[in-house]
Amino acid sequence: MSKSPDATLVQAPGVTLTIDGRTVVGRKGRTILEAALENGIKIPYLCYHPRISRTGACRICLVKVNDTMFKTACTEPVAENMKVVSEDAELAAIRKDILEMLLSEGDHNCLYCDANGACELQDLVKRYDAQMPTGEFPRRKREIDEASSKGLKRNEDRCVLCGRCVKACGEIQISNVWQFTGRGSKTHLTSGLFEKIGDSPCVNCGTCSQLCPTGAIMPQLPLGNGFNWELQKESSICIYCGVGCKIDFHKNKEGMLVKATGNGDGPNEGHLCVKGRFGFDFMQKPTRLISPLIKENGEFREAAWEEALDFVAGKLKKIKADSGPDSVGALASAKCSNEDNYLMQKFVRAVVGTNNIDHCARL
């Protein structure tokens, strides 16, 4: 029987190599980049992402192997006694050159970009002090499609053609909406058959936007907005189906929810569907209930907790006394926590004295 890939990797034998003079242990079959990241060595990259297959396209992670060869750390497997230089003046110059090429290819103006402050390209531009293009290489106009899709916005002027979105859709969501088309300097992305995203077979899972290293593909925001560096993030479990996806929810300074991203530690391994990605703003709808309500003459009126609780407790006591505990029933909830459900059934059984407890498991 085959083992799951993670299991084999955990058991994979160690391979000893040096990176920048440091002896590190990588795992057989994995790459220099993975070994470096596991050992806290930050080789820069754009097209690599742990959830997708190796690409080797951005060439930013170029390292020197055994003094003689340039290899991309994201594709080159570790080997025993391998000597890797991950950063020196020559590599830094190459990286800077590539970054400046990428800058000249697009329109990377952070001022207008949703990814400002959460952009991997921006981080690298800072790290390698890449300079703004001088305009001598006129850039090709590329597609901007911010409205056709309810879920996604696309601005290809911010794209570095790393291909993460193509693989996000082809290897995680498996809708294969994105693909490169054209060739060479005219390479660009297409969704579906030269369509706008909104007309393509996209199901708005938003995984491409989560993996996009720049602001080229961004999720539409249903509620709040805010600077990326002001957002606070906390994880929870999706409220919809039973898969139990772990989600990081981001809120802004005002406490409004802004966006949701898949958390890699959950059963979803970072993936989300459209509901997990976009179905959270109901939490902060103004129509939420904010006070206990008691119905009088067919109309609800707001009531204090004490009053509402006393009213219900009194009624329950009376019904239980008059008609017996089996005249009371309760429904627990598949939307509430284990603790809530445990307490509800304990309440019904131990306090009311009946087993009339059920919930919508069958629906």
Added chain:
Amino acid sequence: MTNSIREIPDSAGFFVIGSNTTENHPVIGSMIKNEVINKGKKLIVVDPREIELSRYADYYFQINPGTNIAILNGLMHVIVKEDLYDKAYVEERCEGFEELAKTLEKYTPEHVADICGLKKPQDIIDAARFIAGLKPMSLYYAMGITQFVSGVNGVKSTANLQMLLGNLGVAGGGVNPLRGQNNVQGACDMGGLPNVYPAYQPVTSEDNKAKFESAWDAKNLSTKPGLTLMEMFNGAIEGKIKALYVMGENPVLSDPNQHHVLEALRSLELFVVQDIFLTETAREAHVVFPSFGFLEKSGTVSNTERRVQLMNKVIDPPGQSKDDWWIIMQLANRLGAKWDYSCSEDIFNEMRKVTPSYAGMTYQRVKNELIQWPCPTPEHPGTQFLHKGKFSRGKGLMTAIDYTPPAEGTDKEYPVALTTGRVLEQFHTGTMSRNSRILEELSPEPFIEMSGHDSRSYDIVDGELISVSTRRGSLRIKVRVTDTAKPGVVFIPFHFKEAAANVLTIDALDPVAKIPEYKACACRIEKILPLDEKGGGR
């Protein structure tokens, strides 16, 4: 699920029956697609609708609604007849094979094709041979198996097939029900059922009664199983149930035969609803308690693979709303209890003392480890898949099961089969998804899905408003003509109150699980004629 989500790469093949996985459990749907499309794994799909997964299937059976047992029996018929089953496994680990085999005899491919509405009986033979070669094969199902009067039997049939093939108790195999709500597993585990305490300990047992009386410091716990949800509604109409306390549910939209539900709720002396919105159900209440939404509270939930995970508080709750457990505690204390929980973790720690399958878990462990129940001790790593080596009950019980048709067959008056379900962008009664801007924009309105064949025979075009009626009620709804639908079968999602599918559905129940038959009833399709053609309205 007997097995785990992370075992999906271990399966050689997938048997998906009664689950529109890519719309209802999309993340698992994508994982299956990845295996099938990108890695060449095999896929068998059984569903009355030509769902997305059917496009990638090696075998796809578009069966009539409610004929799951027939097709499963048909496949098993061939497997037994051609000696393709895992004999060593069946002999060593199972019982009941002889009776099962005897029952299967009459489910010849021709007979089954006839019941299921399939054109090519040979496909059943080919598929049976095919799946017998897939080791291990995992079986996935959802409400398309359970929501029938024969739901329990359908579940048992899936287990029969997997036992016959030796696919239970192995990594990458299993019978894997996909739970439809984020904590439906936990709600069951916690004893949110009329017949069992937490961890499925029967209420009828005197031992359990004594155990819980001691643990809860309670007297006279009832040993009489309580009423199920549908029975409570019936009880309310009959006057036996006088008070109902509903936490976080919306039965007015979610339960079959809406008229009946409303009548029940309106018969109550006390109807209390605890929710985050004034739902269709809350509107009927005498008292409404505002509670926290999921991002405002902490606590644990248990997913479809029995994995327990921690929810964290992300945002501040609005207004006077309170945590669900706090509200219950307040009521309990007013009724004489002396509960003093200060946080959800206090409750969890009490719960695990009386819940053997959760006994080894703590908040700390759940936060840092991947734990699936059973996890009986603090040292136990949790259980990746069930029935390893031997079945929980000893021998795996194969059950001889006959196909029984849905409660309401089609007839001259109601000639079309109606089935219901969900769409990708909406969820359940829409309390959450329809209040989420993007989801609501993506899927804003109800529709009835109809095959091109039917649309032509009814002279109906895509987008036309038509009338659908059953013996329970009728509604007007827009038609979506699609290749997904099988001729003679229509589908309506049940999220939309403006055309609530459950006005139409039948409240026939499975005799054991009391699950309503949402997936099959008989309906009538009528064109809505313009007023002048009807000869009225002048």
Added chain:
Amino acid sequence: MTITRDTIRKVVLERGKAMEHLMLILRDLETLSGNNQLTTKTLEEVAEEMNLPTSAVAGFVGFYTMFSYKPRARYVIRVCKSGPCNVMGACTIFDAIEKHLGIKPGEATTDGVFFLEKCECLGICSVAPAMMINYDLHGNLTEKKVVDLIERYRKQKPAVAEASGPEVEGRECIVKADGQTKRLTGAIGAIDPLKIDSYLGLKGYEALKKTLKEFTPEQVVQIVKDSGLRGRGGAGFPAGLKWSFMPKGDMPKYTVCNADEGEPGTYKDRILMEENPHQLIEGMTIAGYAMGSQTGYIYVRGEFRRAIDRLQLAIEQARSKGFLGSNILGSAFNFDIFIKEGGGAYVCGEESSLINSMEGKRGYPRFRPPFPAGSGFQKRPTTVNNVETYASAPMIILNGADWYKSVGTPKCTGTKLYCLSGKMNRTGLVELPMGTTLRELIEVYGGGMKDGGKFKFAQVGGTAGGILGPDLLDLPLDIDQTIQAGVTLGSGVVLACDESVCAVDFLLNVLAFFEHESCGQCAPCRIGTSQLHRLSRRFAERRADEGDIDRMIGKTMVMKKASLCALGQSPVMPVTTILKNFRREFERHCDSGHKCPACDKTLRRFYGTA
């Protein structure tokens, strides 16, 4: 005609539903369309019939220049603008067509009969300038000839020898000069390429018989190793060694022939395939035996219709005679060969791009490892060699390793097919021992510079090759000695240029080629080729400053270090060698007052500026 769903279904059924057949399915449908267009509706239906994502079809069609989802016309006229044709006056041909039909590249005549495209090398460079009308190749073009041809097509598609192909037979492209060492080309002219018996009459398939009778696979590999045969595609890797990398075992293994001869100036493989297809088939079968492979594929560029047709016929003949198929010649060896076609992408000559293209994908090169011998076509062990390499196998088997290495240089044995083009009195294919000098090639076999012109430079090895000035005229052109001199033999192209050729204009053409042919996958090549093209254009426009020379060199160095495949590493050679030889000429072009009619003509023709 409009392509109906039934037509699509029929074509898909005929070609096969798997993704690897996408190229041929689209080619069939495009031909059937009558106007050389694959509409988005057609593409959508193809995706549905093949159960592919629509985006995969969109990505595919967008990659290969021979396809278009936009409307074209009944006849697509593709005029070559690559190096040899450019030197020989491609601009004039565009001018003539524009004058006659009133259309620029990318436009159709209003009657929907003609659509004009510029294209890169068509592989008939000895008769440059050249063009292709649908799949018919026409060379030796003059203004008058172009106009005559167009008018003939307008009346009726003229009949060529077979269904389509070059108007000039391959054998006519061989230089008629004594003194050649004719081994690979020895039988050309004597053999009727359409008849297997003709090949059999000249010891055809004797080598295969000998192989199966006398040698184990290991022995075959050893003989090829001993012969010193090195890959003739450009990299010069020892063929026997490459074959020995194939893993042992019963798994499917693929013997792939790279016949995507796209290097401008190269046409030797086309001639070998057109004139002696069985020689290649026999060679591949021997190689397949040596590597324990059961299946061979010949990936032929889509422009080579005649080669494809003749190979297909030859394969069928070989099957019927038992040289291909099961239990070949009564042995236990099974081997068959199938043809795959290219779609107009130079990069597919790179072996891993070729493999992706064979799988029905965009021709993106793959990073290594894994190497093809471990994971190639359909992730199975695969060996890719050039036509010339495989075609050498039969004679090595028949005559022995020692005989083979009796000519050539010690480390580069055997003969080389040199493709002569450009400003010589005689252009065409010559077969000579490895290590023949440039001077000998030009003066003896090329008959000297055209019309007594003065030799200025030659580009050797194709567009990716280096520029050889008069100082290197006596350099023996073999694989190693060229590298030592800072240039490359490549596929054996010699493009000779006289004083009428402007070095700036020449480099602009070279760099336009690389931008057009870069696959676009890796950033340094995608952006670097574009920026190099732009920089060279600044010189042609006389807007450059002298710092631009070093900036060009700097870009090529980054590309050399950082690019994913050889294409991105290619510009470094032409750029550095041309700048080494003609730096003054580039500096003169920095002066806005400098007059250069050659640059002016190119700018007006292809860039809309003067």
